[in-house]
Amino acid sequence: MSESITRNSPPEFLESVLWSCDQPLPVRKDSNRPYVTLTFAQSLDGKIAGKGGKQLILSGKESMVMTHWMRSMHDGILIGIGTALNDDPQLNTRHLPVTAHRVSPRPIILDSNLRLGLECKLLKNYRQGSAMQPWVVCSPLHAEDRDRFGRKEALEKAGAKIVEVPSHNDLISIGDLLPKLYNLGIGTLMVEGGSSIIASFLAEMSRTCDHNTHHAVDMLIITVAPTLVGDDGIGYGLGGKGVRVSLAPSPRVGSESDCTQISSLHHVHTELMGRDTVFACKLL
Numbered sequence: 476m477s478e479s480i481t482r483n484s485p486p487e488f489l490e491s492v493l494w495s496c497d498q499p500l501p502v503r504k505d506s507n508r509p510y511v512t513l514t515f516a517q518s519l520d521g522k523i524a525g526k527g528g529k530q531l532i533l534s535g536k537e538s539m540v541m542t543h544w545m546r547s548m549h550d551g552i553l554i555g556i557g558t559a560l561n562d563d564p565q566l567n568t569r570h571l572p573v574t575a576h577r578v579s580p581r582p583i584i585l586d587s588n589l590r591l592g593l594e595c596k597l598l599k600n601y602r603q604g605s606a607m608q609p610w611v612v613c614s615p616l617h618a619e620d621r622d623r624f625g626r627k628e629a630l631e632k633a634g635a636k637i638v639e640v641p642s643h644n645d646l647i648s649i650g651d652l653l654p655k656l657y658n659l660g661i662g663t664l665m666v667e668g669g670s671s672i673i674a675s676f677l678a679e680m681s682r683t684c685d686h687n688t689h690h691a692v693d694m695l696i697i698t699v700a701p702t703l704v705g706d707d708g709i710g711y712g713l714g715g716k717g718v719r720v721s722l723a724p725s726p727r728v729g730s731e732s733d734c735t736q737i738s739s740l741h742h743v744h745t746e747l748m749g750r751d752t753v754f755a756c757k758l759l
């Protein structure tokens with residue numbers, strides 16, 4: 476079996492691009508939000524799921540184990556309600572060797588209207604004592620909002636903690652979410668998807684860079700699997716018209732005149748993991 480699958484500590488490259496247990500967290504200009512790692516797996520044609528959102532196992536064994544190491548390194552793991560309903564994920568570190576010190580992050584679900592199922596694996600695992608309590612982030616509740624109050628109560632009874640954060644058009648404001656999570660003790664946050672969440676974080680990243688304010692994402696770690704999904708598959712956008720994220724320096728992305736550089740991603744590492752390629756880029 477490959478050494479990367481059986482080792483008892485994270486792959487070296489992960490510790491070098493993120494942090495290792497015996498190193499302090501990377502210093503950021505702003506300290507009122509978590510360190511944010513945006514990460515997902517995609518096909519060669521840029522798809523993260525199949526037709527109609529069908530969940531695809533794109534990562535091979537080696538990169539999947541790497542993803543579970545990454546999970547173990549973060550305080551929280553964030554997904555959108557689309558992924559929670561579609562995939563019913565566990566978001567734990569079960570692919571790590573039994574001999575490794577496995578710590579699973581706290582699941583955080585962006586669920587503006589409290590649609591999470593009471594019998595989902597995230598809640599079941601918590602009730603069985605094998606996972607941390609999931610936090611469900613919703614839009615602020617108002618007194619007249621009886622249906623949502625009912626769902627809030629049901630979710631709390633099922634084990635969830637409900638966190639209210641301002642939203643616009645039913646999308647939780649990322650700019651308000653991050654300081655809130657930080658104040659609740661999330662120092663490091665892994666954002667796993669899905670498609671709309673990736674687009675929102677990339678858009679927020681672009682917006683904050685554009686205005687030269689604090690960034691929303693620190694590190695982008697993308698696994699690319701050598702497979703083609705086809706046009707029916709689900710991709711991810713950059714979260715809006717005119718949003719462009721370019722690599723800097725960027726000799727291959729076009730001339731200055733045809734590419735407005737809103738934000739700069741700096742390539743820090745490329746790692747081959749089995750048949751997959753993992754790219755790590757950091758935002759400066």
Ligand SMILES: NC(=O)C1=CN([C@@H]2O[C@H](COP(=O)(O)OP(=O)(O)OC[C@H]3O[C@@H](n4cnc5c(N)ncnc54)[C@H](O)[C@@H]3O)[C@@H](O)[C@H]2O)C=CC1
Nearest residue numbers: 515516524528555556557558646647668669670671672675
């Ligand atoms: N290949 C990979 O690494 C991954 C693939 N996926 C795939 O992604 C697909 C799910 O993607 P989506 O349907 O887009 O669901 P999603 O997981 O991105 O959730 C989107 C929903 O979250 C809610 N939301 C609240 N605040 C939001 C905000 N600020 N920005 C965006 N959404 C917000 C909205 O109700 C929205 O419809 C599934 O097919 C899943 O298998 C999901 C995660 C990782």
Ligand SMILES: Nc1nc(O)c(N)c(N[C@@H]2O[C@H](COP(=O)(O)O)[C@@H](O)[C@H]2O)n1
Nearest residue numbers: 516531532533534542562564565566567
């Ligand atoms: N790294 C990675 N590779 C893939 O091929 C994937 N499909 C995903 N998906 C993400 O992992 C979640 C499933 O997690 P569990 O196995 O249930 O712990 C899924 O919902 C996506 O967030 N990731």
